[in-house]
Amino acid sequence: MGGGDKLGFKGDISKDFLNDKIFRTATEILNIGYVCNRCLGRAFGKLLHGITNERRGEIVRDFIALSLEAGVKIDLRMENFQDYNFRWIQKTSSEEKKCSICDDIFLEIVPKLIDEAIKNVRRYEFRTFLVGTILNKTLYEKDELILRTSPKYGESIKDEINRDVGKRLEGKYDRTVDHEDPQLVIILDLKRLEVEIKPKSLFVYGGYKKLVRGIPQTTWHCRRCRGKGCRACGWKGKMYRTSVQQIIEKPLLKMSKGGKSSFHGAGREDVDVRCLDYRPFIIEILNPRMRNLDLQKALSEINRSKFVEVNDLRFTDKDEVASIKEAKxxxxxxxxxxxxxxxxxxxxxxxxxxxxxxxxxxxxxxxxxxxxxxxxxxxxxxxxxxxxxxxxxxxxxxxxxxxxxxxxxxxxxxxxxxxxxxxxxxxxxxxxxxxxxxxx
Ligand SMILES: [Zn+2]
Ligand SMILES: [Zn+2]
Missing domain, CATH: 3.30.70.3190 (Alpha-Beta Plaits)
Incomplete structure (x- = not known):
């Protein structure tokens, strides 16, 4: 091995240098139009730790400006160098500039969405999370353009935004990113300019007894109005006054501030049949804001009902739903x-x-x-x-x-x-x- 080995390089130095010349990549990007430091730097986002893409862009632009001033013969769009005081280079007149890659979304739109996300997230109880970003079509195409121009070192806009939000949440709120099974998914939608927060469902396992005839296991919406309320259902939207699901979900929805529930029973009895032994069930609470529920308290609230009695409430996960449904x-x-x-x-x-x-x-x-x-x-x-x-x-x-x-x-x-x-x-x-x- 030659000297390259001592320097810690792997592979052929000269070939790598020619293929991935930062200079060439940067000039290609700066010829797209005016490109902000953040977008220029993102093309080299995978180089160096501990600095921002904005800083990377600054370094690269400074270097190219120095090269220009030193007489490197290269055609470049000079609007990318408005802020430099060249000694020998004549600048064109300065005009209003907007980044032709990100359209300056990082100046206002993205920080606003991130602030909104951080604000909204405070309403939820969670330990783990994941951030996702939806780009609009133009952004997506321009992002692709950068990644094609700098395939080896470039970082995508999505990754940059996701990382920024992730860092803020991890640092300030002591939460962890979880790629497998996050409790909260935070989506920054740059298409509709809104933040969407999707909490993972809560699953509670238990057994129920149905002590009366005449109520179904799950809530049956009126077939005619599908729950809106009509003459046929006496404006209740439901076929029956209550259901096992409705009685069990009530305290759980209240405590979790959840939207609605989905009920999975180990089989079901007919409406006119009582169930006097505990039938295993899992109730899924959709969109819960709170996750640390007092199940003992929920249990005693449910058991105040004359219709239903439950035992052994505990938290479980989605996997058990299938096993409860398949159980013979x-x-x-x-x-x-x-x-x-x-x-x-x-x-x-x-x-x-x-x-x-x-x-x-x-x-x-x-x-x-x-x-x-x-x-x-x-x-x-x-x-x-x-x-x-x-x-x-x-x-x-x-x-x-x-x-x-x-x-x-x-x-x-x-x-x-x-x-x-x-x-x-x-x-x-x-x-x-x-x-x-x-x-x-
Ligand atoms: Zn930009
Ligand atoms: Zn109806």
Whole structure:
């Protein structure tokens, strides 16, 4: 190895010098039009640590001005050198100059947006963040031009802005940049000249009991007005007075100052079915401003409701949503069945113990689901007579069994079924989920 090795260079010095001559790159950029120091310096943003692009631009411009004065023969747009007092070079008349790359956005627009971002961000509780910048078309094209002219050392406008905002937040507010999973995404939109702040959703895990019939798991907006309120829904915008979701979200939205929620349950019971064992759920709070919520307090507020009871609230993340939705849960139901004719030989129901049943998609959900035949297993059935017409039946069955149809027969679409076995017809069914066992 030659002397280059001692100097710490890697590769062929002379070739690198010719290919990446700062001088040549700089003159190309300064021939685009008037270019501010910040944009000139950005073309060399990856050279030297600890100085700003503005300072880099100053250094390069000074160097070229010196070269010009020293007699280097090169055609350059002289508006780039208005501020120099040359000894021998004649300057053209000075005129109003605007950077032909950034259009001077760094003088007013960007600082204003950054100030706004910093101000808005104070309303949020967060530890980690990420900054993003949206450029308008002209800026984007000019930025590309710089990066093409100085592919090796150039930095993009986006990177420069993101870094500036990042530094201010890290320095002053002790927050950390997180590229993987930030709690707050701050977007400086130079297209619409506005700041957008997107907090990551909060996910809270728990189990709920639904203590009453007549409310759905999730909020159903009125189909006719889609939630705006109309005559059909009594101007409420909703199909039901409340929902499990609405009761659980209330304190969480209040504490987090969040916008709305999204509810993910491990299955769901029908509106007219109670759920008397804790059904796992995850509620997602969208756009939360506060993240350090007192879940114990939320829990006791929810449990003041007569409709819903929750247990074990804890924070979780998005990944668990999928696992909660995929989980296969065996359930035990308590069914109070009223028959049309007096009950005879209730004992016959024993044949359903451990029975495999064939179920065609129930008529009541056929409009929403594909008509398929599935096989499910009744793990266990227990029963007792309540009155001449009424029986109480406990059915433990495999996940995905339609229990109402297992009782009524659904016009022969579920076989075998309770009504057939008892040679009777069903008048009324009251259903409760009494036990949920999650299979891991
Ligand atoms: Zn500029
Ligand atoms: Zn409506």
């Amino acid at each position: 849960v065996d359930k035990t139901y308590k069914v109070i069945v009223t028959f049309k004719r007096p009950l005879k030989q209730l004992d016959r129901l024993k044949v359903l113990n451990g029975a495999k049943i064939a179920q065609q998609t129930p008529l009541r959900v056929l409009s929403r689901r594909a008509d398929i035949l599935r096989e499910r297993k009744v793990n266990k059935i227990e029963f007792r007579r309540l009155t001449r017409f009424k029986a109480e039946i406990f059915i433990e069955c495999e996940a995905g069994t339609y229990v109402k149809e297992l009782v009524s027969g659904d016009g022969g679409r579920t076989k075998p079924n309770v009504a057939d076995v008892l040679e009777n017809d069903v008048k009324k069914i009251l259903l409760d989920v009494v036990k949920i066992s999650r299979k891991e």
